[in-house]
Amino acid sequence: MLPVLPLGPLSLPVPGLLLILGLALGSWLAERAAPRLGLAAKDVSDILFYSVLAGLVGARVFMILRTPAAFAASPGSVFSLNPALLDPVGGVLTAVAVAAWLAQRRGVPWARLADALVPFFAVLQVALALRAAAQGDLFGLPTTRPWGVALWGAVRHPTQLYWAAGALAVLAVTWRWLARGEAAAWPPGMLFWRFVALSAAWFVFVAGFRGDSPVSAAGWRLDQVTGVLILALALVQWRRLSLARAARAA
Amino acid sequence: MSSPFDSKWKTWLVWPGWLLLAAALLWTWARRTQPGTLVQGRPPAPQVGFPAPDFTLPTLEGSTLRLSDLRGQAVILNFWASWCPPCKAEMPALQRVYEAYQPQGLVVVAVNVTAQDARPNVEAFVAEHGLTFPVALDLDARVAAAYRVHSLPTTFFIGPDGVIHDIVIGGPMAEALLRQRAEALLALKEK
Structure with missing residues (x-):
């Protein structure tokens, strides 16, 4: 756990740095992936840049809409740099909407764009896992395994590191599919759904060791249930695209 | 004689993806826990969800x-x-x-x-x-x-x-x- 990196008189917030690093590295990789999928690197880079920017604005707007009274009492807070005043769901929804709109305007097929953004999502996933490790979030259940880590009063499964390792493996596999040209031969969207399926499967596995899962009244871990639903959707899309490809080949 | 509709269903039924989905469901079922047990007995710690250390x-x-x-x-x-x-x-x-x-x-x-x-x-x-x-x-x-x-x-x-x-x-x-x-x-x- 390393929430703050002391550098002389400065205290750098490690979780924020990891996120910025993830966004930068992910964008860089996505630009390199674009030509391999027949897309212009500039199109992908522009769409990413404006979507992230719009996502930040959207995250603040959604937060204002959620708690208007707090902002009405302190209007200057609208322009605050506090990341805690951003609504992540609102930010993601805005970013996706803006990305879809920009893609349509530039004539970039959505499914191909999703494929090109896979390295971006994969790197971001690694960054989010490491960010959780730096903050001590998403901590594991107590364990007697030798690789357990002392955290929050117990020796626990290092679930954040399990997640990061899996996310890194998913990044390596998806990049290999891109680098070897396999992904370019697949139907648009196939690489994206494969990425989602692999990520969701690993997430469901890791979430089983979490010590902070939200639990339903019936005892189901809600993070795992969400993961299974996403996995099902991704597998069905993967299969649908495989069958369509086979039908075309026949 | 099977119809194209039957063959389409068969291609979905013999799909290995079901195995992965079944494994995920089984693991999710196996890792169920009593509501509240993950929270009970947590020691005081400076982390969200934990009792604040007294002083x-x-x-x-x-x-x-x-x-x-x-x-x-x-x-x-x-x-x-x-x-x-x-x-x-x-x-x-x-x-x-x-x-x-x-x-x-x-x-x-x-x-x-x-x-x-x-x-x-x-x-x-x-x-x-x-x-x-x-x-x-x-x-x-x-x-x-x-x-x-x-x-x-x-x-x-x-x-x-x-x-x-x-x-x-x-x-x-x-x-x-x-x-x-x-x-x-x-x-x-x-x-």
């Missing part, structure tokens, strides 16, 4: 303040020092939020990390800004260490149940953020 500290006014005495109230616990610019910048907002929500049961405790500060500076700062909430003095930084405060300011939002509901590292915090969190804590009090 007793002298205050600037000469009394003592024990965190567990504030159980049942919404608490904003702010670690600060008079030499820290963002700490100073957010203090007026903390004071305004305290004044606005104190009647509903909000308590603001400003823990001065006195081990890294000078008491006369603390007194001057409090007087200059007219701070009316309790200022506790962490003379040997023991409490800051127990809360793993790595940078100032760091603020913990503690519910009436004594559990930490949010942590904000760094500052200055916007007033809207403080109001939002205060209202969320007070909503827990009403439940």
Whole structure:
């Protein structure tokens, strides 16, 4: 756990740095992936840049809409740099909407764009896992395994590191599919759904060791249930695209 | 003779993806847990979802303040020092939020990390800004260490149940953020 990196008189917030690093590295990789999928690197880079920017604005707007009274009492807070005043769901929804709109305007097929953004999502996933490790979030259940880590009063499964390792493996596999040209031969969207399926499967596995899962009244871990639903959707899309490809080949 | 419809269904039925989905479902079923068991018995720790570590500290006014005495109230616990610019910048907002929500049961405790500060500076700062909430003095930084405060300011939002509901590292915090969190804590009090 390393929430703050002391550098002389400065205290750098490690979780924020990891996120910025993830966004930068992910964008860089996505630009390199674009030509391999027949897309212009500039199109992908522009769409990413404006979507992230719009996502930040959207995250603040959604937060204002959620708690208007707090902002009405302190209007200057609208322009605050506090990341805690951003609504992540609102930010993601805005970013996706803006990305879809920009893609349509530039004539970039959505499914191909999703494929090109896979390295971006994969790197971001690694960054989010490491960010959780730096903050001590998403901590594991107590364990007697030798690789357990002392955290929050117990020796626990290092679930954040399990997640990061899996996310890194998913990044390596998806990049290999891109680098070897396999992904370019697949139907648009196939690489994206494969990425989602692999990520969701690993997430469901890791979430089983979490010590902070939200639990339903019936005892189901809600993070795992969400993961299974996403996995099902991704597998069905993967299969649908495989069958369509086979039908075309026949 | 099978129809194209039958063959389409067969291609879906003999799909290995079902195995992965079945494994995921089985694992999810196996890892069910009784509601509340993940939360019960957690030791005090400076982390969201854990009971806030208790402490007793002298205050600037000469009394003592024990965190567990504030159980049942919404608490904003702010670690600060008079030499820290963002700490100073957010203090007026903390004071305004305290004044606005104190009647509903909000308590603001400003823990001065006195081990890294000078008491006369603390007194001057409090007087200059007219701070009316309790200022506790962490003379040997023991409490800051127990809360793993790595940078100032760091603020913990503690519910009436004594559990930490949010942590904000760094500052200055916007007033809207403080109001939002205060209202969320007070909503827990009403439940």
